[in-house]
Amino acid sequence: MNPTAPVSTAHEPQARHLRPVLTATGIEKAYRRGMWPARRSLTVLRGADLSLAPGEVVGLVGENGSGKSTLMKILVGALRPDAGTVSYDGLLGYCPQEPIVYERLTCDEHFELFGRAYGMAPEAERRARRAVYESLGFERHAATRADQLSGGTLSKLNLGLALLADPDVLLLDEPYAGFDFDTYLKFWELVGQRRQAGRSVLIISHFVTDEERFDRIVHLRDGRTSQGPGQEPGRGPGRVPGPGTARR
Numbered sequence: 001m002n003p004t005a006p007v008s009t010a011h012e013p014q015a016r017h018l019r020p021v022l023t024a025t026g027i028e029k030a031y032r033r034g035m036w037p038a039r040r041s042l043t044v045l046r047g048a049d050l051s052l053a054p055g056e057v058v059g060l061v062g063e064n065g066s067g068k069s070t071l072m073k074i075l076v077g078a079l080r081p082d083a084g085t086v087s088y089d090g091l092l093g094y095c096p097q098e099p100i101v102y103e104r105l106t107c108d109e110h111f112e113l114f115g116r117a118y119g120m121a122p123e124a125e126r127r128a129r130r131a132v133y134e135s136l137g138f139e140r141h142a143a144t145r146a147d148q149l150s151g152g153t154l155s156k157l158n159l160g161l162a163l164l165a166d167p168d169v170l171l172l173d174e175p176y177a178g179f180d181f182d183t184y185l186k187f188w189e190l191v192g193q194r195r196q197a198g199r200s201v202l203i204i205s206h207f208v209t210d211e212e213r214f215d216r217i218v219h220l221r222d223g224r225t226s227q228g229p230g231q232e233p234g235r236g237p238g239r240v241p242g243p244g245t246a247r248r
């Protein structure tokens with residue numbers, strides 16, 4: 001047996017043989033700043049590649065300002081790349097770093113609105129909404145307006161809206177910044193359930209202690225992506241530890 005080979009798990013064979021649900025190749029992006037004649041260009045991405053296999057949980061890491069959010073915005077189509085291609089199958093769910101909500105709408109009203117935007121049948125939306133409330137524990141805020149929610153509950157709403165339509169690929173930009181520890185553990189439980197269901201998750205993370213929770217880590221440095229040693233798409237060890245093994 002090759003001692004450097006990734007640990008094989010029940011999850012691994014499935015992911016390895018399935019084609020990626022999301023592939024980004026040669027992504028380049030520069031921001032233009034200022035007005036002529038002081039116009040400057042800041043190159044952020046210089047040919048970044050990324051792919052996600054079904055059922056994979058991947059961490060996207062890098063220094064502040066390395067371009068993680070920029071890359072994620074390009075993956076979900078919120079930002080146009082200067083070069084490169086993105087392709088995916090199925091539905092994407094996106095949880096931006098700054099929650100994009102309507103301050104006068106309640107949590108329930110947000111779910112209703114997003115359910116309609118996703119084309120969900122009302123009963124399916126209500127069922128999914130109940131499941132989200134239950135898994136993240138904020139049903140008591142169902143009738144609270146977004147502008148009266150605490151930061152942590154706003155983050156739960158932000159994540160819940162991305163989860164509502166059960167997307168094939170979930171892209172989360174620092175989703176648990178405002179979570180208390182209990183919610184943080186619930187979050188990882190939920191991620192584990194998505195992996196079991198063959199859904200893929202990409203998470204921008206700053207916590208070194210989260211690294212063991214990912215199947216694979218993608219590093220963004222100098223505008224390019226690289227894998228951790230011995231890692232390649234769909235070959236991760238397939239671990240999201242249960243609550244008992246969580247650390248922070």
Ligand SMILES: Nc1ncnc2c1ncn2[C@@H]1O[C@H](COP(=O)(O)OP(=O)(O)OP(=O)(O)O)[C@@H](O)[C@H]1O
Nearest residue numbers: 031032033044062063064065066067068069070071
């Ligand atoms: N709309 C914009 N216009 C100009 N520059 C931008 C814009 N958005 C981001 N930048 C710059 O691009 C660089 C990458 O930003 P980005 O937010 O993608 O990095 P990040 O890795 O997600 O950072 P962090 O870890 O701090 O969240 C930064 O220098 C940032 O200031």
